[in-house]
Amino acid sequence: xxxxxxxxxxxxxAMSAGAADKPVNLKVESSTLTFKAVGNPxxxxxxxxxxxxxxVAVENADTVAGTFEAQMDDFVTGLSLRDKHMKxxxxxxxxxxxxxxxxxxxxxxxxxxxxxxxxxxxHGVTKDIKGKVTAVKLDKGxxxxxxFGVVLEDYxxxxxxxxxxxxxxxxxxxxxxxxxx
Amino acid sequence: xxxxxxxxxxxxxxxxxxxxxxxxxxxYSGCGSCHVSPTGGGVLTEYGKRSTExxxxxxxxxxxxxxxHNLVATPDNIVNVGGDIRWISYQAYGLRRAFLMQADIxxxxxxxxxxxxxxxxxxxxxxxxxxxRRHYIRYQPTTELSLRIGRFFPAYGIHHADHTVVTRRxxxxxxxxETYNAELAYIASWGEIFITEVLGTDVAIGMDNQxxxxxxxxxxxxxxxxxxxxxxxxxxxxxxxxxxxxKDYRQAFGAYLLWGLTENAYVLAExxxxxxxxxxxxxxxxxxxxxxxxxxxxxxxxGFDGGYQxxxxxxxxxxxxxxxxxxxxxIARRLGEASDTATLLLxxxx
Numbered sequence: 075x076x077x078x079x080x081x082x083x084x085x086x087x088a089m090s091a092g093a094a095d096k097p098v099n100l101k102v103e104s105s106t107l108t109f110k111a112v113g114n115p116x117x118x119x120x121x122x123x124x125x126x127x128x129x130v131a132v133e134n135a136d137t138v139a140g141t142f143e144a145q146m147d148d149f150v151t152g153l154s155l156r157d158k159h160m161k162x163x164x165x166x167x168x169x170x171x172x173x174x175x176x177x178x179x180x181x182x183x184x185x186x187x188x189x190x191x192x193x194x195x196x197h198g199v200t201k202d203i204k205g206k207v208t209a210v211k212l213d214k215g216x217x218x219x220x221x222f223g224v225v226l227e228d229y230x231x232x233x234x235x236x237x238x239x240x241x242x243x244x245x246x247x248x249x250x251x252x253x254x255x
Numbered sequence: 256x257x258x259x260x261x262x263x264x265x266x267x268x269x270x271x272x273x274x275x276x277x278x279x280x281x282x283y284s285g286c287g288s289c290h291v292s293p294t295g296g297g298v299l300t301e302y303g304k305r306s307t308e309x310x311x312x313x314x315x316x317x318x319x320x321x322x323x324h325n326l327v328a329t330p331d332n333i334v335n336v337g338g339d340i341r342w343i344s345y346q347a348y349g350l351r352r353a354f355l356m357q358a359d360i361x362x363x364x365x366x367x368x369x370x371x372x373x374x375x376x377x378x379x380x381x382x383x384x385x386x387x388r389r390h391y392i393r394y395q396p397t398t399e400l401s402l403r404i405g406r407f408f409p410a411y412g413i414h415h416a417d418h419t420v421v422t423r424r425x426x427x428x429x430x431x432x433e434t435y436n437a438e439l440a441y442i443a444s445w446g447e448i449f450i451t452e453v454l455g456t457d458v459a460i461g462m463d464n465q466x467x468x469x470x471x472x473x474x475x476x477x478x479x480x481x482x483x484x485x486x487x488x489x490x491x492x493x494x495x496x497x498x499x500x501x502k503d504y505r506q507a508f509g510a511y512l513l514w515g516l517t518e519n520a521y522v523l524a525e526x527x528x529x530x531x532x533x534x535x536x537x538x539x540x541x542x543x544x545x546x547x548x549x550x551x552x553x554x555x556x557x558g559f560d561g562g563y564q565x566x567x568x569x570x571x572x573x574x575x576x577x578x579x580x581x582x583x584x585x586i587a588r589r590l591g592e593a594s595d596t597a598t599l600l601l602x603x604x605x
Contacts, residue, residue: 110487114398115300116289117444119282119487152281152518153309155317237301239288 100131100253113239122149137179215254280515291363298337298361313550320575369395403438410449410480421558422540446483474498488515519546561589578602
C-alpha cells in the first residue's frame with residue numbers, strides 16, 4: 075500500500091514536469107499596432123494607427139517564440155488620400171498584404187524591458203530586426219509592449235512623398251498585445 | 256468696378272488660409288507642411304490643400320481643395336496660388352459694422368537652389384487701393400535651416416488667424432502690421448527657433464472705432480521665438496521682443512502653450528509682459544476648442560490686456576474653401592465701459 079502511494083506521488087511529479095515542458099500556444103487576443111514617421115517640410119508627425127496583430131506565441135519551458143502578422147491595409151494616418159498613396163504606391167498592399175514578424179526564442183524576464191530579435195517580412199523582403207519589449211505575466215497568458223525600428227529602403231519601399239511632404243526613411247513601430255492560451 | 260473685377264478674378268483662380276496653431280493636435284508642430292510661410296498663414300502648399308479636405312472640412316471630395324474645387328484641370332506645382340475673402344459683421348457698444356475685411360491673393364513659387372518667392376496683393380478694409388502686405392524671398396539650404404527676407408509678421412507667440420486676439424493686437428501684430436524683416440529659422444524634429452531682425456515699415460493699416468485707417472510707423476528691433484515640441488500633439492514656446500521707434504521703445508517676453516488634449520480638443524494659451532516707455536502691461540489669452548462633429552468646432556476664449564475680451568462661438572468649415580464663424584461675447588477696453596459683442600465672419604479661402 076505504501077509502495078503504491080509512493081508510485082502515485084512519483085507519477086504525479088512526472089506528469090506535472092511533463093506539462094511544464096510541453097509548449098503552450100498563446101493566441102493574440104487583443105492588440106494595438108502603430109507606426110510613427112516624420113515628414114518634411116514642417117517635421118510633421120505621421121501616426122499610422124488601427125493596425126492589429128494576429129498570431130500565436132509559443133511558450134516553452136523557459137523561452138517564448140512566435141509568429142505574428144499584421145494586415146497592412148488596416149493602417150490609417152488621418153489623411154485619406156495620403157493613406158491611399160501610402161498603400162497603393164509605397165506599401166503595395168495588394169501585392170504584399172501582410173507583414174510578418176518571426177520572433178526568435180526569447181527568455182522572458184517578466185516585468186522588465188528587454189531586447190528581442192526576429193525576422194520581419196515586409197513588402198516581400200525579410201530582414202533581421204532588433205527591438206525592445208516589456209512582458210508581464212497574467213493569470214492566463216502574457217501582456218507585451220514594445221517597439222522596433224525599420225528603415226524603409228531595407229524593405230525595398232521607396233521613400234514616401236505625398237503632396238510635397240517627404241517621409242523620413244526611419245519608421246518606429248510600436249505594439250501592445252495580450253496573448254492567452 | 257476695379258474692385259469687383261479683382262474680386263471676380265480672386266474667386267476664379269486657385270489656396271490660401273490663415274494660420275491654424277490648433278492643428279498641433281494632429282501632430283502638425285510646424286507650419287511649413289501646410290503653408291509656404293514657415294510661420295504659417297498665407298498660401299497653402301499642396302499638402303495644405305489636402306489637409307483642408309481631410310482634416311479641416313466637414314465634407315469634401317478628392318482634390319476639392321484645389322484650384323476651382325478641382326473642377327478645372329490646372330498645372331500642378333508650378334505656382335501655388337491662394338487668397339482670402341473675409342466679410343465681417345461686428346456689433347459692440349450699440350454699433351454694428353459690416354464690411355469686406357480682406358480680399359487678397361498670394362502666389363508662391365519654388366525656384367532651383369532651395370529658393371522660394373512669395374507675394375500677396377489685395378484690398379483690405381476701407382482701403383481703396385490694392386496693396387501688398389506680404390512679400391518675401393526665402394532661402395532654405397537644408398531641411399532645418401532657412402533665411403527669409405521681406406515683409407511678413409516676425410515670429411512671436413502664437414500666430415492666431417484672428418488679428419483681434421489681444422496677444423496679437425496689443426503686441427503690435429494686428430491687421431496690416433506686417434514689417435520688413437530678416438528672419439533666420441531653424442526647424443527640427445524637437446522644436447524650432449526663429450530670430451528676426453525687424454527692419455520696420457512705413458505703411459500699415461490699423462483698426463479703431465472708425466474702422467480701418469492708414470498710418471505710418473516704423474519700429475526697428477529684434478524678435479525671437481523658440482518652441483519645444485511636447486510629445487505628438489503639443490508644444491511650449493518662449494518669445495522675446497525689443498523694438499525701438501525714435502525715443503520710444505517697447506520690449507516684451509512671453510510664453511505660450513499649444514496643447515492637443517485629444518484629436519478633437521485643444522487649448523491655446525499665451526501670457527506676455529510688455530514694457531513700454533511709460534508702463535508695463537500684462538497680456539494673456541486662452542482658447543478652448545472642441546470639434547464636436549467633423550468640421551464644426553465650439554470654442555470659448557478669454558483675453559486680457561488691461562481690458563478684456565471673451566467669446567463663445569462656433570467655427571464651421573463645411574467644405575474646403577469655406578469658413579463660417581459666429582460668436583457672442585463681451586468686451587471692455589482698458590479703463591472703458593463693457594459691452595456685449597456679436598460677430599459673424601464669412602471667409603472664403605481659395
